[in-house]
Amino acid sequence: MRQTPVVEARESVVMRGAIVALLLFMWMPIVIFKPFIGILLWDWISHMNPHKQTYGFAMFFPFLDFVAALTIGGLLISKDKKSLPAHPIVAIILIYFIWVTFTTIVGFEPGYSFEKYTYVFKVLLFAFVAMMVMQSPNRLRAFVFVMAASLAYIGVKGGLFTILTGGSGRVQGAGGMMDDNNQLAMAMAMLLPLSMYFVQHPPLKILKWPFAGATFAIMLSIVGTQSRGGFVALAAVMGMLLLQSKHKFKLIAVLVPLVIGGLYFMPDSWKNRMQSTENATEDSSFRGRVVMWRFSSNVADDNPIEGGGYNVFYVRRAQELYMPPGEIPRAPHSAYFEVLAEHGYTGLLLYLSMLLTGWYAGGSAAKKFRKHEETKWIGDLCAAIQLGLVGYAVGGLTVNIATFDLFYHYLAVIVMCSNVGDEILARQTFRVADDGKKIIAAGPKKWSPHGSGSKAARQKTSPT
Structure with missing residues (x-):
């Protein structure tokens, strides 16, 4: 008797979960002896969440925790160098982490803060361990490729979905750091320069055109999320790319037809949503964001040094004290106001310093390494990462992505590039x-x- 399509689809997803679990379990014993393999697995799970796209036990099994524990255990017994590179980015991240640890302890409700603090701890732990382990050209290439390929998988799926639905269907979140459509749009805007980098420097020549196609699909996926913040971040990345490019007229010749064709292709519902930014003051969504920004300012004004701690937005006592009367609490919808409320003006200063340090270090490394043929690929990689940080900084104006994995991992990549590039030149x-x-x-x-x-x-x- 033939099974129904629903049963067949469910069995297919269960089988996919078994395959993912088998792949991960198969590599885990090797991680103890080869910590860099653990970093690549960690990289894959963090950015693609393959187990979350399955059904059954694999969907809820803590693969990431197991891989992290084995990787750290392997690092402890390994004879490889275990020190963090001496770099300004490492210093500012450490200072910022110390500060958020303090604000978590003295916050309004440490119980509310602990879950988010634990998440940030895991994100930074991965960044630091990766900086310590991935200190060779091949390891750096592998780390960045796994990151880009994992995110590109999500971007290609979103782009194809946008084409198949004619833009009427919304590309939703993919889980993990990309929990909703806005966060997914931010990840794709940050990924776009990295995808372009792999068109220029493909690991294999045969991958050049697949990455070119993926780049186009990633742009479509951003549009398909119907995220206004994502659209602005995409515009910022493309605008900065145009300013930095030596082939401005060629780039314009490619972009203009794509933009015109895209606007013609998208349905009226999408156009109306994008045009609503012109009437932002009448938009209830925008008004709700302004209310939460005011809440953040009120918290910081009363607690200028330490703020209210992680997740202060959901603490009832804070809502009673600082929420404008008659308004409904919601997410902060801004990375900057998120940090301001949770960690005070001190935390915001450190967060901005971290962002600016990453942007400046990426630009400096790009300029330095592009001068030499042996390290030109590293210089181009740093330039792509710097461009991704532009998308993050602009997108952070309207999306709460202060704890976004990809931001801290991009900072880690800049440190790796500097370390590997200096070693090659030495x-x-x-x-x-x-x-x-x-x-x-x-x-x-x-x-x-x-x-x-x-x-x-x-x-x-x-x-x-």
């Missing part, structure tokens, strides 16, 4: 020719994840 040895003028490259040293080599090797290859 491997280049030079000597002065007999005429005292011409400098001749003596060739690169063998790569070592522990540094530039032994003392004897450094003395042997030192400039003459």
Whole structure:
């Protein structure tokens, strides 16, 4: 007897869960001996949430916690270098984490704060462990590729859904950090420059055109979320890309037809939602955001140093004290007001410092490494990450993404790029020719994840 389509679909999803579980369990024993494999698994689970797209036990099994524990255990017994790179981004993240730990302890209701604090702890733990482990060119490439491919999978699905529904269906959240359509749009806006990077530097030549197609699908998925904040973030990324590009006219020639075609393709419901930004003061959604921004300011004005702690927006006592009369509490809908209410003006200053440090470090590294042929790919990667941070900064104006995984992971990638790029340049040895003028490259040293080599090797290859 033939099964119904519903039963067949359910069995298919159950089978998918079994396959995902098998893949993860198969790699777990290796993680103890190869911590970088654990980082890549951690990377995949964090950004794609493959188990959440299944049914049955796999959907709820804490794969990420198991992988994290095994990775850290493997790192402890490994002989690899275990210190964090000396970088301003590392310092500012550590200071910020210390501060949010303090605000969690002294907040209005530590019980309300603890769940979000635990989430942030896990996000930063992954960033720090990744910085410690992924300190070679191949590991850096693998880390970024897994991140991009995991998110691109979601972007391609969203783009295809937008095409199939003619833009009338809304692309919803994918779980994890992309819990709703607004957060998914932010992730895709941040991913877009990275996808373009892989068109320029594909791991394999055969992947160049698939990434080009994925880039187009990612843009469609942002539009398909019907997120006004996502649309603004997309515009900011594309505008900054246009300003930085050396081929402005070519880029305009490609973008203008896409924009015109996209506007013609999208239904009236989408156009009306985007045009509602012109009448923001009459929009109930926008008005609700302004109410929560006022709530955040009221909390910070009374608690300027420490704020109210994580999730202060849902603490009844805080609502009674600081919510404008007659208004309904909701999410803050702004990363900046989110931090302001939860961690005070001190926390907001540290958060902005972290964002600006990442943006400046990414730009500086891009400029530095693009000068050398050996590290040009790292310079281009840093430029893509910096552009992604622009999307994050603009999107954060209207979406509460202060604890967004991808932001902190992008900061980690900048640190990895700086560390690996400096190591590659340090491997280049030079000597002065007999005429005292011409400098001749003596060739690169063998790569070592522990540094530039032994003392004897450094003395042997030192400039003459």
